[in-house]
Structure formats: C-alpha cells, structure tokens
Amino acid sequence: MYDQIxxxxxxxxxxxxxxxxxxxxxxxxxxxxxxVDLPSxxxxxxxxxxxxxxxxxxIVMMGSCFMPLLTITIFYKDRVTSMPVLIFxxxxxxxxxxxxxxxxxxxxxxxxxxxxxxxxxxxxxxxGEMPYSPIVFIYFxxxxxxxxxxxxxCLCYLVEVGFGKTIATISIPLIFLIFWELLPGFAxxxxxxxxxxxxxxxxxxxxxMLQFIIINRLFLIIAGIGLLYISTRAFSLKKxxxx
Numbered sequence: 675m676y677d678q679i680x681x682x683x684x685x686x687x688x689x690x691x692x693x694x695x696x697x698x699x700x701x702x703x704x705x706x707x708x709x710v711d712l713p714s715x716x717x718x719x720x721x722x723x724x725x726x727x728x729x730x731x732x733i734v735m736m737g738s739c740f741m742p743l744l745t746i747t748i749f750y751k752d753r754v755t756s757m758p759v760l761i762f763x764x765x766x767x768x769x770x771x772x773x774x775x776x777x778x779x780x781x782x783x784x785x786x787x788x789x790x791x792x793x794x795x796x797x798x799x800x801x802g803e804m805p806y807s808p809i810v811f812i813y814f815x816x817x818x819x820x821x822x823x824x825x826x827x828c829l830c831y832l833v834e835v836g837f838g839k840t841i842a843t844i845s846i847p848l849i850f851l852i853f854w855e856l857l858p859g860f861a862x863x864x865x866x867x868x869x870x871x872x873x874x875x876x877x878x879x880x881x882x883m884l885q886f887i888i889i890n891r892l893f894l895i896i897a898g899i900g901l902l903y904i905s906t907r908a909f910s911l912k913k914x915x916x917x
C-alpha cells in the first residue's frame with residue numbers, strides 16, 4: 675500500500691511542478707515580502723527569529739488563499755483524461771489513490787514554500803549584512819506553518835473529493851478563512867497576533883501560551899488526519915468521473 679501511495683504521489687508531484695499553477699504559487703510565496711514592511715536600511719532589518727516567524731505566518735495566510743486553486747488542479751486533468759480509470763486498471767486501491775494524490779499535492783506546496791525561503795533569507799545581503807539562517811526559518815515552518823497548512827489542505831481536499839465542484843472547492847475554504855476568528859482558539863489554523871508578537875519579541879512564552887500552542891498544533895494534526903480519512907471513504911470513482 676505504501677509503495678502505491680508513494681508512486682501516485684511522485685507522479686502527481688512531477689506533473690504539478692511543470693504546471694502553470696506551480697509557477698503562480700512560487701510567485702505568490704516569493705511575493706510574501708512585498709506585502710509586509712520591507713526594511714529601508716540595515717538598522718530596520720528584522721532579527722532572524724522575527725523574520726522566520728513573519729515568513730511562516732505569511733505562508734499560512736497566503737497559502738490558505740492558494741491552496742484551493744492547487745486542490746482544483748490536482749484532479750482536473752484526471753477528469754478530462756479519464757486517468758483514474760487507467761490507474762485503477764492496475765493493482766492500485768482507492769485508498770492508495772486518494773492518499774497518493776493528497777500527498778503529491780501537499781509535497782508540491784511544500785516545495786514552493788521551501789523555495790520561497792531563498793529570497794527571504796537573502797534580504798540582509800542588500801544591506802551588506804549576513805543572510806538570515808535558513809535553519810531558523812525551517813524550524814518555524816515546522817512549528818507554525820506545517821500543522822496549519824496540513825489541516826487546511828485536508829479541508830480543501832475533502833471539499834474537492836466530496837463535492838467535485840470548482841465553486842465549492844474555492845468558496846467553502848475561503849469562507850472558512852474569512853470567518854476564522856469565530857472559531858474556538860484551539861481549532862484555528864491561524865495563531866493569534868498576541869502569541870506571534872510575543873514569540874517575535876524573543877520573550878519567554880508564559881505557560882498558558884505554550885499550552886495553547888501545543889493543544890492547537892495537536893488539534894490541527896489530528897483533525898487533518900480525520901479529514902483525510904473521511905476523504906478516503908467519501909471518494910467515489912463513478913461520481914468522480916461523472917458515470
């Protein structure tokens with residue numbers, strides 16, 4: 675089963691990194707610095723920690739807008755080429771296909787995110803300073819971005835699998851994003867500003883903030899796994915291909 679999932683995911687990744695959606699996503703992520711206050715001098719440079727947090731938060735916000743588009747394209751070519759029919763003529767299970775498509779999609783997004791680090795860490799070079807440490811950026815990506823975007827990707831994926839309609843895949847996640855502040859704090863994939871501000875300032879996190887972050891991150895991972903499981907049960911080849 676794991677070999678089947680990996681084979682489907684690798685095939686999907688190879689197809690997507692050559693697509694126009696990948697290029698758009700890369701432009702969006704690289705453009706993250708353009709929507710924040712860029713430094714005008716070396717004195718205005720962020721610390722490495724603050725820059726890493728800022729990038730990770732931007733990835734969640736802009737990635738949440740980009741993810742529905744990526745989710746739509748992950749199945750579009752299958753509908754127009756009847757590719758799943760060919761795939762299922764091979765010894766590939768429905769679960770392997772659904773999981774492979776998801777992890778292929780998510781790996782494309784993470785490829786964009788990792789490539790997007792390069793212009794961010796290079797900002798200090800324009801002011802004659804040493805570049806930011808990529809290790810710090812990756813650390814905050816793992817803590818702040820990865821659980822949030824895994825959860826949101828699972829949500830988009832379930833909507834696509836369940837409805838199979840472009841309008842639903844775009845509108846439902848975006849409505850969810852617009853009204854995220856109405857959700858209970860532990861269920862939000864966007865951390866509150868006061869927590870991000872405390873982290874960026876380098877101050878020690880109070881026990882209640884640390885507990886909130888741990889509960890929130892664990893909830894997003896568990897909820898994402900649950901949504902992904904529902905997607906495997908909801909997928910129907912006949913419905914998917916309009917049979």
